[in-house]
Amino acid sequence: MKLGRLNHIGVAVPDMQAALAYYRDIMGAQVITEPFDLPEQGVKVAFVNTPDAHGEPTGTQIELIEPLGESSPIAGFIAKNPAGGQHHLCYEVEDIEAAREWFTTQGKRILGPTRIGAHGTPIFFLHPKDMLGQLTEIMETPRGGH
Ligand SMILES: CC[C@@H](C(=O)O)C(=O)SCCNC(=O)CCNC(=O)[C@H](O)C(C)(C)COP(=O)(O)OP(=O)(O)OC[C@H]1O[C@@H](n2cnc3c(N)ncnc32)[C@H](O)[C@@H]1OP(=O)(O)O
Numbered sequence: 001m002k003l004g005r006l007n008h009i010g011v012a013v014p015d016m017q018a019a020l021a022y023y024r025d026i027m028g029a030q031v032i033t034e035p036f037d038l039p040e041q042g043v044k045v046a047f048v049n050t051p052d053a054h055g056e057p058t059g060t061q062i063e064l065i066e067p068l069g070e071s072s073p074i075a076g077f078i079a080k081n082p083a084g085g086q087h088h089l090c091y092e093v094e095d096i097e098a099a100r101e102w103f104t105t106q107g108k109r110i111l112g113p114t115r116i117g118a119h120g121t122p123i124f125f126l127h128p129k130d131m132l133g134q135l136t137e138i139m140e141t142p143r144g145g146h
């Protein structure tokens with residue numbers, strides 16, 4: 001399997017508006033996608049981008065996720081980490097099905113089906129206990145850029 005770039009770092013937050021204010025006003029980051037609900041993923045999501053020395057976006061994305069509903073997959077994480085925290089790493093691949101096959105042959109546990117993620121491309125998750133303690137998201141590279 002050929003691994004692509006790191007697409008985003010997922011950060012679980014208990015309060016989306018407070019998290020956006022923190023990244024914008026304290027960290028000087030840029031809010032590139034305002035919050036929107038992804039009910040099928042059980043999260044509210046927003047993206048912030050880190051600027052370079054000239055204030056231009058670097059392309060390094062932080063994905064803020066807030067639980068949406070009691071059955072949210074991040075409800076347990078927030079219960080254990082009430083202030084929020086770094087939740088997952090997301091890597092791009094060119095071919096999602098080839099990647100799924102690769103990780104399966106490596107004995108890695110895949111969490112649920114391949115589904116459409118926040119960037120509109122297929123994603124799946126790998127169990128943190130099989131991935132050096134890191135919940136790992138694999139996403140297909142968006143066609144025509146980011
Ligand atoms: C916005 C859409 C999309 C995108 O396009 O980018 C997203 O990113 S959605 C992000 C949210 N969705 C998911 O996380 C889906 C996959 N996650 C899951 O299926 C579950 O969250 C989980 C990973 C199976 C954990 O389930 P949970 O019920 O919270 O906990 P468990 O008790 O079963 O956990 C077992 C074990 O793993 C540890 N753990 C849990 N979460 C993490 C984590 N994020 N990073 C590292 N370790 C984690 C947990 O602490 C348990 O460990 P022990 O206590 O040692 O047993």
Ligand SMILES: [Co+2]
Nearest residue numbers: 010063090137
């Ligand atoms: Co993600």
